[in-house]
Amino acid sequence: MFESAEIGHAIDKDDYEAAIPALREALLEAQFELQQQARFPVIVLINGIEGAGKGETVKLLNEWMDPRLIQVSTFDQQTDEELAHPPAWRYWRQLPPKGRMGIFFGNWYSQMIQGRVDGHFKDAVLDQAIIGAENLERMLCDEGALIFKFWFHLSKKQMKARLKNLKDDPERSWRLSPLDWEQTETYDRFVRFGERVLHRTSRDYAPWYVVEGADENYRNLTVAKILLEGLQTALTTQNAEKRHPHAGPASVSIDNRSLLGSLDLSQRLDKESYQKQLASEQARLAGLVRDKRFRKHSLVTVFEGNDAAGKGGAIRRVAAALDPRQYRIVPIAAPTEEERAQPYLWRFWRHIPARGKFTVFDRSWYGRVLVERVEGFCTPADWLRAYGEINDFEEQLSRAGVVVVKFWLSIDSETQLARFQEREEIAFKRFKITEEDWRNREKWPQYADAVEDMVDRTSTQLAPWTLVEANDKRFARVKVLRTINDALERALNRD
Amino acid sequence: MFESAEIGHAIDKDDYEAAIPALREALLEAQFELQQQARFPVIVLINGIEGAGKGETVKLLNEWMDPRLIQVSTFDQQTDEELAHPPAWRYWRQLPPKGRMGIFFGNWYSQMIQGRVDGHFKDAVLDQAIIGAENLERMLCDEGALIFKFWFHLSKKQMKARLKNLKDDPERSWRLSPLDWEQTETYDRFVRFGERVLHRTSRDYAPWYVVEGADENYRNLTVAKILLEGLQTALTTQNAEKRHPHAGPASVSIDNRSLLGSLDLSQRLDKESYQKQLASEQARLAGLVRDKRFRKHSLVTVFEGNDAAGKGGAIRRVAAALDPRQYRIVPIAAPTEEERAQPYLWRFWRHIPARGKFTVFDRSWYGRVLVERVEGFCTPADWLRAYGEINDFEEQLSRAGVVVVKFWLSIDSETQLARFQEREEIAFKRFKITEEDWRNREKWPQYADAVEDMVDRTSTQLAPWTLVEANDKRFARVKVLRTINDALERALNRD
Numbered sequence: 001m002f003e004s005a006e007i008g009h010a011i012d013k014d015d016y017e018a019a020i021p022a023l024r025e026a027l028l029e030a031q032f033e034l035q036q037q038a039r040f041p042v043i044v045l046i047n048g049i050e051g052a053g054k055g056e057t058v059k060l061l062n063e064w065m066d067p068r069l070i071q072v073s074t075f076d077q078q079t080d081e082e083l084a085h086p087p088a089w090r091y092w093r094q095l096p097p098k099g100r101m102g103i104f105f106g107n108w109y110s111q112m113i114q115g116r117v118d119g120h121f122k123d124a125v126l127d128q129a130i131i132g133a134e135n136l137e138r139m140l141c142d143e144g145a146l147i148f149k150f151w152f153h154l155s156k157k158q159m160k161a162r163l164k165n166l167k168d169d170p171e172r173s174w175r176l177s178p179l180d181w182e183q184t185e186t187y188d189r190f191v192r193f194g195e196r197v198l199h200r201t202s203r204d205y206a207p208w209y210v211v212e213g214a215d216e217n218y219r220n221l222t223v224a225k226i227l228l229e230g231l232q233t234a235l236t237t238q239n240a241e242k243r244h245p246h247a248g249p250a251s252v253s254i255d256n257r258s259l260l261g262s263l264d265l266s267q268r269l270d271k272e273s274y275q276k277q278l279a280s281e282q283a284r285l286a287g288l289v290r291d292k293r294f295r296k297h298s299l300v301t302v303f304e305g306n307d308a309a310g311k312g313g314a315i316r317r318v319a320a321a322l323d324p325r326q327y328r329i330v331p332i333a334a335p336t337e338e339e340r341a342q343p344y345l346w347r348f349w350r351h352i353p354a355r356g357k358f359t360v361f362d363r364s365w366y367g368r369v370l371v372e373r374v375e376g377f378c379t380p381a382d383w384l385r386a387y388g389e390i391n392d393f394e395e396q397l398s399r400a401g402v403v404v405v406k407f408w409l410s411i412d413s414e415t416q417l418a419r420f421q422e423r424e425e426i427a428f429k430r431f432k433i434t435e436e437d438w439r440n441r442e443k444w445p446q447y448a449d450a451v452e453d454m455v456d457r458t459s460t461q462l463a464p465w466t467l468v469e470a471n472d473k474r475f476a477r478v479k480v481l482r483t484i485n486d487a488l489e490r491a492l493n494r495d
Numbered sequence: 496m497f498e499s500a501e502i503g504h505a506i507d508k509d510d511y512e513a514a515i516p517a518l519r520e521a522l523l524e525a526q527f528e529l530q531q532q533a534r535f536p537v538i539v540l541i542n543g544i545e546g547a548g549k550g551e552t553v554k555l556l557n558e559w560m561d562p563r564l565i566q567v568s569t570f571d572q573q574t575d576e577e578l579a580h581p582p583a584w585r586y587w588r589q590l591p592p593k594g595r596m597g598i599f600f601g602n603w604y605s606q607m608i609q610g611r612v613d614g615h616f617k618d619a620v621l622d623q624a625i626i627g628a629e630n631l632e633r634m635l636c637d638e639g640a641l642i643f644k645f646w647f648h649l650s651k652k653q654m655k656a657r658l659k660n661l662k663d664d665p666e667r668s669w670r671l672s673p674l675d676w677e678q679t680e681t682y683d684r685f686v687r688f689g690e691r692v693l694h695r696t697s698r699d700y701a702p703w704y705v706v707e708g709a710d711e712n713y714r715n716l717t718v719a720k721i722l723l724e725g726l727q728t729a730l731t732t733q734n735a736e737k738r739h740p741h742a743g744p745a746s747v748s749i750d751n752r753s754l755l756g757s758l759d760l761s762q763r764l765d766k767e768s769y770q771k772q773l774a775s776e777q778a779r780l781a782g783l784v785r786d787k788r789f790r791k792h793s794l795v796t797v798f799e800g801n802d803a804a805g806k807g808g809a810i811r812r813v814a815a816a817l818d819p820r821q822y823r824i825v826p827i828a829a830p831t832e833e834e835r836a837q838p839y840l841w842r843f844w845r846h847i848p849a850r851g852k853f854t855v856f857d858r859s860w861y862g863r864v865l866v867e868r869v870e871g872f873c874t875p876a877d878w879l880r881a882y883g884e885i886n887d888f889e890e891q892l893s894r895a896g897v898v899v900v901k902f903w904l905s906i907d908s909e910t911q912l913a914r915f916q917e918r919e920e921i922a923f924k925r926f927k928i929t930e931e932d933w934r935n936r937e938k939w940p941q942y943a944d945a946v947e948d949m950v951d952r953t954s955t956q957l958a959p960w961t962l963v964e965a966n967d968k969r970f971a972r973v974k975v976l977r978t979i980n981d982a983l984e985r986a987l988n989r990d
Contacts, residue, residue: 038836041836041837081849084849084850084851085847085849085850085895086847086891086892086894086895086897087891087895088844088891089844089847092840092841092844092845093844093845095837095838095841097833097836097837098836098837099836122619124619124620124622124623125619127619127622127623127626128619128622130626131622131625131626132887132891135883135884135887139838139840139880139884139887140838142877142880143838143839145838338592340593341533341536341592341593341594342536342590342592342593343590343634343635343638343640344638345587345634346587346590349583349584349587349588350587350588352580352581352584354576354579354580355579355580356579382637385634385637388630389630389634392627392630392634396581396582396583396627397581399581400580400581400582402581
């Protein structure tokens with residue numbers, strides 16, 4: 001979930017300072033309008049990694065906006081009075097009224113993640129806390145509240161660097177002490193349970209926004225812009241339903257840095273290394289799939305990627321390693337009539353392999369948040385809820401022993417153009433290129449946004465995405481095979 | 496949750512037979528229309544007490560409707576193939592396509608309740624299963640499915656009688672054996688965990704319908720009418736949203752028997768017994784509230800009832816037993832400006848007592864599903880979701896040690912009229928009667944429906960409703976005090 005918040009987002013000083021005046025004015029105006037309309041409250045939840053700038057950013061928001069209309073609450077150690085009441089009482093008494101904004105530090109999410117990290121309880125109790133949070137937020141949104149949930153993120157390395165500078169900050173009292181954070185184990189647990197909480201509680205009406213916290217300018221601008229856009233949308237739409245829609249997160253990439261853009265597409269393999277590595281990885285795959293322990297598992301691989309990124313070629317190299325009775329390749333095109341008469345995940349459920357088997361999906365359920373989103377084949381509400389549904393789906397697979405490996409094969413625009421042209425020129429490849437491919441190519445930026453969102457919202461510990469640098473087909477094929485093998489090996493050794 | 500399904504609903508043979516022909520025709524027509532439109536599938540979940548006629552009713556539906564368009568699935572022991580796939584796979588493969596109806600016996604609810612009854616896991620794991628069910632159903636409804644969930648109920652006594660006649664029925668294989676059911680303990684656990692599951696999974700888009708199963712005619716007609724009404728509504732409305740709304744359950748009371756109607760309002764106390772019992776219960780309450788163990792608890796009582804049912808008088812008799820520093824009476828009228836700026840439960844949360852304290856709510860959060868529903872002060876979506884929100888709320892209180900005691904003071908229409916007239920005649924009582932009271936009186940049947948729904952959907956083991964026969968004020972006051980004392984005593988002894 002945190003991939004695109006570890007790529008070193010940054011805004012330089014000049015761009016930052018140039019953006020501030022207009023942003024501040026717009027924020028103040030939105031805030032004023034919020035007060036005037038007094039139709040709904042705004043609740044901002046602040047969570048994330050220690051040292052990621054949570055406090056600093058909120059301080060700045062108070063400077064930029066009218067602090068009289070913002071109420072910041074920190075839920076530190078419970079007071080005597082709070083201890084004498086049901087746990088949720090402390091949150092209810094701090095709810096902002098309609099027309100106001102309440103910023104909640106150390107909220108229900110902090111408590112549940114902290115408790116799990118400290119080992120006070122197990123996943124099942126964490127899940128109960130998650131239901132509690134979901135019920136509360138759904139109710140608040142049904143009553144008209146606009147909720148923003150921010151996760152301030154740092155990579156482990158960034159965190160360590162930041163902590164050095166923060167030793168004497170008095171603001172961090174009840175949470176993990178900086179000393180705790182210096183232990184790698186704590187970071188790992190925090191991120192692992194944080195991810196579990198985030199992917200289960202990211203709903204279309206109250207999604208999580210993950211913000212990379214290392215660069216102050218980027219962090220501040222990003223948070224301010226998300227708030228502003230959300231506020232403006234909510235202030236200008238009058239719903240029959242009281243719930244406010246959130247825009248997708250893609251709209252707030254503000255420094256032209258992206259996860260896809262951070263890939264090093266120049267990576268390649270010479271022919272000799274390729275043949276050697278390919279043969280060795282294929283042999284490894286054949287061995288793993290024949291391993292006795294695989295009978296308790298099954299394998300699902302998902303291939304998504306730019307048109308002409310080489311999905312087909314990669315899939316053939318995977319298949320070549322195996323006995324055809326053990327795997328099945330499922331190409332996903334337009335749904336059949338039978339499939340259209342069912343919920344959209346149905347056509348994938350029917351191809352989930354039994355134990356000991358392997359299904360390769362050539363395109364997949366991610367069509368919902370890629371092509372269907374970009375082409376408008378479904379409503380925003382449909383693709384926004386799909387992230388959560390897909391995470392639920394993959395979690396079910398994973399808990400049943402299915403190893404899920406997902407690839408995005410990424411090429412740059414020039415490589416795609418060259419391959420399209422090649423396809424048009426070579427007779428036996430001509431069937432592979434259509435008008436539609438050229439049309440899709442014109443929507444390159446929209447697809448890029450959709451891919452970023454997809455990876456951010458559906459890459460989980462149980463079913464992570466692997467981005468494959470595919471300008472060089474050899475490099476891509478070996479990386480695909482090796483990734484499958486590594487995942488499979490980890491799963492078999494875990495038993 | 497099961498109160499109104501234990502009052503001996505019944506339809507006599509003549510009425511039953513007279514109703515059938517039109518009902519069958521309408522069902523067939525709706526089914527045909529469903530197939531023609533092919534816009535959505537219908538999923539019917541069948542659950543409940545052993546011996547309550549689940550199988551018989553479904554068999555009859557198949558006779559009444561076109562069985563080619565109905566697919567009945569029983570999820571018995573998992574097959575080898577099912578065991579080799581993730582648990583949900585067996586349900587996905589049986590989903591009915593758009594235009595068809597699928598009836599699921601032994602579905603996800605049966606599995607989770609059974610597992611909990613058998614002690615295979617604890618509440619936390621049950622709650623995880625509940626989340627799974629909620630996610631699945633929400634997704635299906637978002638995809639357009641119309642879901643009916645039926646709980647066939649029997650009181651313990653009714654069950655024992657039914658089981659005697661069912662010994663040799665071959666249909667009950669994987670579920671509890673009749674032998675198990677004959678043990679009272681099993682029934683109690685089944686009902687307890689069933690209630691937990693029902694009140695958490697009764698959502699406005701997929702509510703539970705609890706049907707008393709003892710009388711075959713009543714059971715069949717009720718299920719058929721609920722199906723028919725739901726189908727007709729869904730077939731004639733074209734939503735922007737794909738979710739289908741369900742009507743409230745009150746619309747299907749078909750035998751003129753009701754929970755309120757089953758009360759014996761002739762119960763009374765003579766003056767002498769009253770004074771003796773009142774004094775003794777007041778002393779008991781004073782003692783319980785002074786008990787050291789009460790410091791770990793607090794007490795919330797809710798008083799709802801017909802106008803002029805005697806809420807005020809009953810509350811005064813409760814208060815008389817106590818030190819004024821220990822309790823607070825909160826009369827609920829129109830919300831203040833501050834309260835209107837918050838979610839509707841906020842005004843109640845703020846008065847939740849600290850440990851060792853006692854709050855009396857004179858009217859309460861149930862206004863949402865009573866006056867606001869009947870008078871149209873909120874939308875059906877609002878009051879339909881309120882049942883779940885209220886159950887969540889009371890569960891939070893209860894888990895934090897708050898003892899929640901809820902009263903509906905019930906009088907008959909004649910008694911109300913007499914009291915209204917008396918109020919108009921006696922000078923110092925005249926302020927107690929307004930135009931509004933007379934207007935409310937005209938909506939007696941609507942209020943009665945709302946009360947039945949309220950009790951059915953929000954009476955839980957943790958926070959049960961007590962219906963108080965209040966034609967005789969003395970009887971009512973003593974019953975109120977005794978009920979509070981019993982609940983408090985149980986809670987203190989449980990520690």
